[in-house]
Amino acid sequence: PTKISKETLPMDSTELRQSILKHLEFSMGKDLVHASLYDMRMALTLAVRDRVIEPWFRATRATYAAQSKRVYYLSMEFLIGRLLEDAIMNVGLTEAAHEAVAGLGFDFETVLADEPDAALGNGGLGRLAACFLDSMSTLGCPAYGYGIRYEHGLFRQSFAQDGRQVETAEDWLRQAHGWEFERPEASFRIGFGGSVAENGRTAIWTPEDAVLAKAYDTPIVGWQGKWANTLRLWGAEALTAFDLAAFNKGDFTAAAAPEALARTISRVLYPDDTTEQGKELRLKQEFFFTAASIRDILRRFNAEHSDLSGLPSRVAIQMNDTHPAIAGPELVRALVDESGMEFDTAVETARACLGYTNHTLMPEALERWPEELMSRVLPRHMQIIERIDESHAKAHPKRNVSIVENGEVKMGELSFIMANKVNGVSALHTELVKDTVFAELNALHPGRIVNETNGVTPRRWIKGANPRLSSLITDTIGAGWEDRLERLVELEPAIADKGFRNQFAEIKARNKRDLADWIERDMGIAVNPAAMFDVQIKRFHEYKRQHLNILETIALWQEIRANPGAGWAPRVKIFGGKAAPGYVMAKEIIHLINNVARVINADTTTRDVLTVVYPPNYNVTMAERLIPASDLSEQISTAGKEASGTGNMKFSLNGALTIGTLDGANVEIRDLVGPENFFLFGMTASEVVECRKTPDHAARAIKASNRLGAAIEMIEAGAFSNGDTEMYHGLTQNLRGHDYFTVCADFDSYWDAQRRVDAAWGDQDNWTRMAAINTARTGWFSSDRTIQGYMADVWKITPMI
Numbered sequence: 001p002t003k004i005s006k007e008t009l010p011m012d013s014t015e016l017r018q019s020i021l022k023h024l025e026f027s028m029g030k031d032l033v034h035a036s037l038y039d040m041r042m043a044l045t046l047a048v049r050d051r052v053i054e055p056w057f058r059a060t061r062a063t064y065a066a067q068s069k070r071v072y073y074l075s076m077e078f079l080i081g082r083l084l085e086d087a088i089m090n091v092g093l094t095e096a097a098h099e100a101v102a103g104l105g106f107d108f109e110t111v112l113a114d115e116p117d118a119a120l121g122n123g124g125l126g127r128l129a130a131c132f133l134d135s136m137s138t139l140g141c142p143a144y145g146y147g148i149r150y151e152h153g154l155f156r157q158s159f160a161q162d163g164r165q166v167e168t169a170e171d172w173l174r175q176a177h178g179w180e181f182e183r184p185e186a187s188f189r190i191g192f193g194g195s196v197a198e199n200g201r202t203a204i205w206t207p208e209d210a211v212l213a214k215a216y217d218t219p220i221v222g223w224q225g226k227w228a229n230t231l232r233l234w235g236a237e238a239l240t241a242f243d244l245a246a247f248n249k250g251d252f253t254a255a256a257a258p259e260a261l262a263r264t265i266s267r268v269l270y271p272d273d274t275t276e277q278g279k280e281l282r283l284k285q286e287f288f289f290t291a292a293s294i295r296d297i298l299r300r301f302n303a304e305h306s307d308l309s310g311l312p313s314r315v316a317i318q319m320n321d322t323h324p325a326i327a328g329p330e331l332v333r334a335l336v337d338e339s340g341m342e343f344d345t346a347v348e349t350a351r352a353c354l355g356y357t358n359h360t361l362m363p364e365a366l367e368r369w370p371e372e373l374m375s376r377v378l379p380r381h382m383q384i385i386e387r388i389d390e391s392h393a394k395a396h397p398k399r400n401v402s403i404v405e406n407g408e409v410k411m412g413e414l415s416f417i418m419a420n421k422v423n424g425v426s427a428l429h430t431e432l433v434k435d436t437v438f439a440e441l442n443a444l445h446p447g448r449i450v451n452e453t454n455g456v457t458p459r460r461w462i463k464g465a466n467p468r469l470s471s472l473i474t475d476t477i478g479a480g481w482e483d484r485l486e487r488l489v490e491l492e493p494a495i496a497d498k499g500f501r502n503q504f505a506e507i508k509a510r511n512k513r514d515l516a517d518w519i520e521r522d523m524g525i526a527v528n529p530a531a532m533f534d535v536q537i538k539r540f541h542e543y544k545r546q547h548l549n550i551l552e553t554i555a556l557w558q559e560i561r562a563n564p565g566a567g568w569a570p571r572v573k574i575f576g577g578k579a580a581p582g583y584v585m586a587k588e589i590i591h592l593i594n595n596v597a598r599v600i601n602a603d604t605t606t607r608d609v610l611t612v613v614y615p616p617n618y619n620v621t622m623a624e625r626l627i628p629a630s631d632l633s634e635q636i637s638t639a640g641k642e643a644s645g646t647g648n649m650k651f652s653l654n655g656a657l658t659i660g661t662l663d664g665a666n667v668e669i670r671d672l673v674g675p676e677n678f679f680l681f682g683m684t685a686s687e688v689v690e691c692r693k694t695p696d697h698a699a700r701a702i703k704a705s706n707r708l709g710a711a712i713e714m715i716e717a718g719a720f721s722n723g724d725t726e727m728y729h730g731l732t733q734n735l736r737g738h739d740y741f742t743v744c745a746d747f748d749s750y751w752d753a754q755r756r757v758d759a760a761w762g763d764q765d766n767w768t769r770m771a772a773i774n775t776a777r778t779g780w781f782s783s784d785r786t787i788q789g790y791m792a793d794v795w796k797i798t799p800m801i
């Protein structure tokens with residue numbers, strides 16, 4: 001029998017209480033009588049952090065002792081949300097912490113809610129990176145997450161200006177970040193600009209400017225505290241913090257200038273996730289964190305090994321989209337210029353270390369940098385990129401693609417050529433990657449593209465977010481499903497049992513009552529908790545088609561008014577999400593939704609059956625509140641545009657039914673739950689492509705659909721803009737004209753699917769049965785399964801536990 005060390009025994013609440021009091025006194029400098037909510041939250045955080053140290057050290061030592069290969073997950077974004085509840089849960093302290101905190105006179109939930117939501121990401125890509133960190137630690141995969149310690153995460157959203165999105169700076173680091181350890185010894189000088197002196201085979205790059213990248217480490221503990229990895233975020237600082245001469249002359253602004261300039265690099269997360277802006281600062285951010293990470297990786301390797309040809313057997317670097325694509329050239333530069341490796345060998349060595357995950361096919365989101373900018377900011381890297389391009393051309397004389405084209409550096413092509421594996425994030429997306437953006441490169445490098453369908457961590461998204469459902473699962477199939485999520489299939493026999501279905505329905509009902517209370521408290525809107533909660537939460541994009549949803553809402557409202565006695569299924573339409581500050585059309589859609597909500601919610605004749613709510617500032621914490629209380633999950637993107645989606649998985653797992661297109665991972669969700677438990681509508685990806693060949697496809701669809709025509713006309717007549725007929729001109733003209741995202745062509749199909757939803761809602765017990773089947777059959781979407789796929793197919797790493 002394995003001996004359980006004292007450290008891994010569950011700590012009881014008395015011991016935890018002692019630890020909290022110790023931190024209150026010695027870390028916060030307070031006694032209990034004077035402790036604020038913040039003091040208590042920090043003391044609890046530090047007490048829990050103490051418990052993570054042992055598995056963290058143990059994991060580090062074990063990896064070192066085994067000389068194991070490590071994964072380095074490079075990502076511009078980590079959308080973590082709150083950490084405290086998750087960490088408490090993972091180390092098995094939930095009850096003890098609850099008891100200890102209550103015993104000290106504080107409300108546990110209030111203490112947890114005091115933690116700021118770390119929004120170091122925009123949406124899906126950043127949240128995926130956070131789920132991956134959890135799974136890599138749960139599986140005992142030795143790994144580091146590398147990113148940027150943004151001072152300001154994603155902006156805060158309000159609707160202060162008559163329902164228009166207003167952005168304000170987010171400020172999560174105003175308070176001390178209780179989880180992190182500052183590592184001044186892990187600092188690197190990162191240069192920009194300057195000149196290159198060729199020196200035979202190698203070159204000497206003399207940068208013009210430089211900043212210091214300083215490491216900040218957060219331990220990420222896995223399920224049951226068996227393993228912990230490190231999230232290492234880089235903060236930018238000036239090499240010389242202060243210009244004393246200027247200060248002494250009384251010019252305080254000039255004195256602080258070097259520090260201010262350097263710090264801009266890690267100051268703020270770019271909030272644009274579709275339109276590549278080509279901003280110099282973003283390029284500098286990308287190089288800053290990538291170069292610091294590569295240097296850290298090489299330093300760790302060199303401390304253990306002497307022969308760089310062995311790098312690929314110890315190092316797997318994953319590029320989360322093209323944002324860290326400079327990793328390839330930077331690694332080649334280090335191997336050639338700093339270690340004297342032969343160029344082609346260096347390229348081979350780097351390639352054997354690198355993997356690239358593609359998250360989008362949308363041309364406007366595929367990064368391209370002007371050659372001029374790249375040459376100015378990273379002159380040596382530009383030379384290396386050109387040489388990589390040349391040698392690729394030489395190896396494939398008949399190729400038609402190149403990395404540098406029309407004065408631009410195409411980061412997707414660079415990433416593909418420098419990676420040994422390229423992956424898409426759902427089955428459909430991977431096939432489209434092969435057939436469209438990378439068709440040529442796929443033909444030159446068959447087998448390089450693989451699929452790794454996304455997943456989500458069940459610890460945060462079921463266990464933490466939906467404790468009631470988690471208890472029912474444990475009561476039904478026994479403990480241990482949290483890291484064996486495929487075991488959810490064991491629920492299926494119980495679904496035939498009426499008692500189980502009643503419990504399942506009761507849990508959903510209670511979650512909905514909690515949400516209704518919150519909506520009432522927070523927004524002052526009373527919603528009927530017995531109504532269907534119909535939820536669309538995600539970033540605002542035309543391809544995600546929130547406007548399809550709101551058009552259907554308008555049409556439904558009209559239909560209800562025309563036939564008030566028709567026994568409508570009562571609905572609460574819930575929206576959540578932010579738009580990129582410069583994305584005019586997305587912001588117009590947000591504004592329209594708020595105005596439609598205002599008008600519909602004021603209609604006393606439809607009040608009992610239709611309400612629209614749009615709480616501002618959607619974030620990870622809000623998702624944790626909304627998803628367990630949802631009945632219907634809106635996954636209605638234009639087919640071929642949503643690479644995967646991950647919210648869709650969270651909804652299914654929590655027992656919501658999906659209305660959706662055949663797009664991204666919806667396809668795999670439908671395959672798993674069965675077509676009879678999924679409300680499918682709309683054109684397929686290839687039908688969309690066909691449809692666009694008819695130039696007036698939108699006009700035809702509007703002509704064929706009275707409901708759609710009437711809904712658009714209502715908007716145009718000013719029904720939601722106090723009679724202003726111009727307010728939504730941009731939106732309605734786009735729908736009538738170009739309608740690239742085929743909202744009009746899919747409208748009737750969507751309407752019909754919604755009426756099938758209504759009909760299904762009429763049989764509540766059968767709805768519950770379908771919802772429970774969704775939970776039982778979607779365990780495959782655990783990010784543990786995804787990470788096992790990466791470990792086997794891409795990283796070639798075996799788990800340490």
Ligand code: 26Y
Pocket residue numbers: 122123124125126128272273274275276277359360364365367425454642643644645646664
């Ligand atoms: C370069 C800049 C314009 C940019 C910044 C952020 C481009 C893209 C992004 C973020 C993309 C993103 O979040 N993509 C989403 O990735 C998820 C995880 O794979 C997918 O589920 C989702 O379909 C995809 O839109």
